[in-house]
Amino acid sequence: MNSEIIYRPWSNVCEELLEQKDSIYFVIDSKVRTHLPSWIQTFPKIYWVLDPEREKNLKSLELIAEAFVKSGISRSSKIIAIGGGATTDLAGFAAATIMRGIHWVSIPTTLLAMVDGSLGGKVAVNIPLGKNLLGAFHAPDKVYICEEFLNSLSVLETQSGKGEILKYGFLSLDIREMILNQDKIDLISMACAKYKKELTDRDFREKGDRIFLNLGHTLGHAFESTLRIPHGLAVAMGINYIFKIFELHGLLAEWKKLALSLGLPIEKLQVQAYSQFSLTKLINAMRADKKKDGQDIQIVLLKDMGEPFVCRLDLEQFLKKVEEYDEFKS
Ligand SMILES: NC(=O)c1ccc[n+]([C@@H]2O[C@H](COP(=O)([O-])OP(=O)(O)OC[C@H]3O[C@@H](n4cnc5c(N)ncnc54)[C@H](O)[C@@H]3O)[C@@H](O)[C@H]2O)c1
Known part of the structure; x- marks a missing residue:
């Protein structure tokens, strides 16, 4: 396998x-x-x-x-x-x-x-x-x-890759360190690939810890399809908004540090940058995407840097939380 x-x-x-x-x-x-x-x-x-x-x-x-x-x-x-x-x-x-x-x-x-x-x-x-x-x-x-x-990769697609690298910065303290030290991107990407390989070798069928790799993906997939932005940028945005919605201020500060260190376009990772943003479409996209999970939704959050855990919530309860988030309403 x-x-x-x-x-x-x-x-x-x-x-x-x-x-x-x-x-x-x-x-x-x-x-x-x-x-x-x-x-x-x-x-x-x-x-x-x-x-x-x-x-x-x-x-x-x-x-x-x-x-x-x-x-x-x-x-x-x-x-x-x-x-x-x-x-x-x-x-x-x-x-x-x-x-x-x-x-x-x-x-x-x-x-x-x-x-x-x-x-x-x-x-x-x-x-x-x-x-x-x-x-x-x-x-x-x-x-x-x-x-x-x-x-031959465009700037946008390189940024997209860095968006997914940002995710690993939250999952692994070693990768966080490499990002903040501004190590060469090929070394950081090897560390990310190694991290994913170790996790997926242990849990190939996503019965356990592999799910941590979905950090930011619940909102990320919905941003990707409704705003039509590359996957990795949508994931970086998904991580930012999940921390905002759950009011995890310490992690939001970390997000900014890591995003700046990776040279990500922070202003493009806010919903205000997209005139086509629609809360209704976002909710519909999440509802469709989460068919896989049944009634409940599994959100990956962090107790601290490098300490992910899964928070299981009723789907409708989670969507209500998203609907009530101020930035999405304005
Ligand atoms: N299977 C998994 O575990 C997993 C995990 C994360 C993402 N994904 C999937 O991966 C996809 C996103 O991957 P992606 O960002 O590589 O998207 P992609 O394959 O759509 O490639 C992005 C763009 O880059 C172009 N491109 C590819 N290589 C190039 C190169 N060397 N030079 C110039 N242009 C090049 C492509 O034609 C495309 O326009 C999504 O469909 C996502 O669902 C899968």
């Missing part, structure tokens, strides 16, 4: 892939095309993803299955996913379902996917009723992290 995380130059990974060319099938984000050697660009068995989050759906799953079955995929084949978290989620879900599950390898190309999205074996697609509502636990055999991909 556990994946190996390997830090390796991209050119070396390409050589390894070339040796396996008869058995591999690629799912690749088209935005990383310029990073690909010509043999991959012209490889016959590729499914190109043009707009990852919009294509992370059942239609794409069907198209991938059809294309790969027509080109002879079998249970001994392997899917190689190259892209951000949306592409690795989609490709991983294809690997989990095609022929009842085949092997796959993940090659994350965004900072967010390198620290979180492509790790831990949760794979999924979105349906109109909510994000990640159809999914599976299906770990890749290997995750290759090749930092060369970060060179």
Whole structure:
């Protein structure tokens, strides 16, 4: 169930892939095309993803299955996913379902996917009723992290990755220290990946502590879908507002310190920055997202830095608390 995380130059990974060319099938984000050697660009068995989050759906799953079955995929084949978290989620879900599950390898190309999205074996697609509502636990055999991909990432997507790194700053005192020391981002991201690997190796199916990784995600997913902002920025915003709603002033001060140290755009992480913000849409998005949890909702909070715990609340009671929060009403 556990994946190996390997830090390796991209050119070396390409050589390894070339040796396996008869058995591999690629799912690749088209935005990383310029990073690909010509043999991959012209490889016959590729499914190109043009707009990852919009294509992370059942239609794409069907198209991938059809294309790969027509080109002879079998249970001994392997899917190689190259892209951000949306592409690795989609490709991983294809690997989990095609022929009842085949092997796959993940090659994350965004900072967010390198620290979180492509790790831990949760794979999924979105349906109109909510994000990640159809999914599976299906770990890749290997995750290759090749930092060369970060060179072409936009400022916004780099910030998104840092938003998810901010989350780890609350979960681990060591990572908090690295962020505040302004260590190099590649070192911080390796520490985040290691933290997630240790947690998910212990609790692959999210029966226990793995849920701590959802810090900020209850509101975060709702901000992501209603404000149409990148996942990691929505998570950073979700963490900020969960602390505001629960009046955790000490943690709010920590949030500001960590966000400033990471160079996050604090003003863009407030609802006032978005003219399209709608409390009704936010509540509806949370209601849809939380279908997974039934009547109750599990909110990750912290007793102190590095000490997360789960607070179980009645969903309606929690939504009422959100509705009554002043900043959302004005
Ligand atoms: N499975 C999990 O455990 C998990 C955890 C966190 C997030 N996620 C999922 O991950 C997704 C968010 O991940 P993401 O932020 O990587 O999103 P993404 O895959 O949508 O990528 C973001 C943007 O960056 C582009 N891109 C990718 N690599 C690039 C590169 N090297 N250079 C230039 N552009 C590049 C993509 O085309 C896209 O436009 C969401 O769907 C979220 O639900 C999954």
